[in-house]
Amino acid sequence: MGALSQLRVVVVDDEAPARERLNQLLADCGVSRTHSLADGQSALAWLAQHPADVVLLDISMPGLDGMAVARQLKLQPLAPQLIFSTAHDHFAVEAFELNAADYLLKPVRRERLEQALQRALARCGGQEEAPSFTVRQRGRLLTVPFTDVRYLKAELKYVTLVAQNGEYLLDEALVTLEQRLGGAVLRIHRNCLVMRHAVQELRRSGGDGSEEQWVIRLRDVAAPLPVSRRQIHAIKDALGASPSLRTIT
Numbered sequence: 001m002g003a004l005s006q007l008r009v010v011v012v013d014d015e016a017p018a019r020e021r022l023n024q025l026l027a028d029c030g031v032s033r034t035h036s037l038a039d040g041q042s043a044l045a046w047l048a049q050h051p052a053d054v055v056l057l058d059i060s061m062p063g064l065d066g067m068a069v070a071r072q073l074k075l076q077p078l079a080p081q082l083i084f085s086t087a088h089d090h091f092a093v094e095a096f097e098l099n100a101a102d103y104l105l106k107p108v109r110r111e112r113l114e115q116a117l118q119r120a121l122a123r124c125g126g127q128e129e130a131p132s133f134t135v136r137q138r139g140r141l142l143t144v145p146f147t148d149v150r151y152l153k154a155e156l157k158y159v160t161l162v163a164q165n166g167e168y169l170l171d172e173a174l175v176t177l178e179q180r181l182g183g184a185v186l187r188i189h190r191n192c193l194v195m196r197h198a199v200q201e202l203r204r205s206g207g208d209g210s211e212e213q214w215v216i217r218l219r220d221v222a223a224p225l226p227v228s229r230r231q232i233h234a235i236k237d238a239l240g241a242s243p244s245l246r247t248i249t
Helices: 002-006 016-028 040-047 066-073 092-097 110-124 174-184 232-239
Strands: 008-012 033-037 054-058 081-086 102-105 132-137 140-145 149-155 158-163 166-170 185-189 192-195 199-204 214-218 225-227
Touching (some): 002 110, 008 016, 008 040, 016 033, 016 054, 016 110, 040 066, 054 066, 054 110, 066 081, 066 092, 081 110, 092 102, 092 174, 102 110, 110 132, 110 140, 132 166, 149 174, 174 185, 174 192, 185 225, 185 232, 192 214, 199 232
Parallel strands (some): 008 033, 008 054, 081 102
Antiparallel strands (some): 132 140, 149 158, 158 166, 185 192, 199 214, 214 225
């Protein structure tokens, strides 16, 4: 947490309670160099005169919204890292097209904010992010190495990360994770992403012969996972699969 104290963070949100909460969370994360603004135009004017490392940016604001602010900031030669904070997940794709460091859903939790700040800090230093996931377990933050992860599955309001040594809950939406991980994951179903490095086989499963059914097998996962009909062609292309794959008997 000590390194986070060096960050200069600007909070932009049109709601005063939201600004107050984010500033308190930033203080809890060890960040003291902060400045708050209530609208997008004021934020652009202030940032044109003051350096900042990170902008914690609301999206739905009157006047100049967060996406418009972000697009203008990205034109700057020394653009700050962007962390979006919003009550809706449907802006996630656009946010990551703008190369956002992270995308937080309100109400923001301290653990997620700290994770986002660490990611932004790594980018500020020109460092590569450590290949890992930060997860919560019994009130603690744990690091799960990227190579240990097998798949991610959306269930009700949560996403379950299934790793070699256990299962953990994540706060992020599946679509957000898919955008962030890019080619490292394959969508096999509307509620499931598998890690490409964990894939062992794509096979045609046993069925009644009326339609093609496929499953995917992952390393260290006993039960095969079903692949939806909508995703099968994309999975075959991604894996270089052929129709000669063996049938599970």
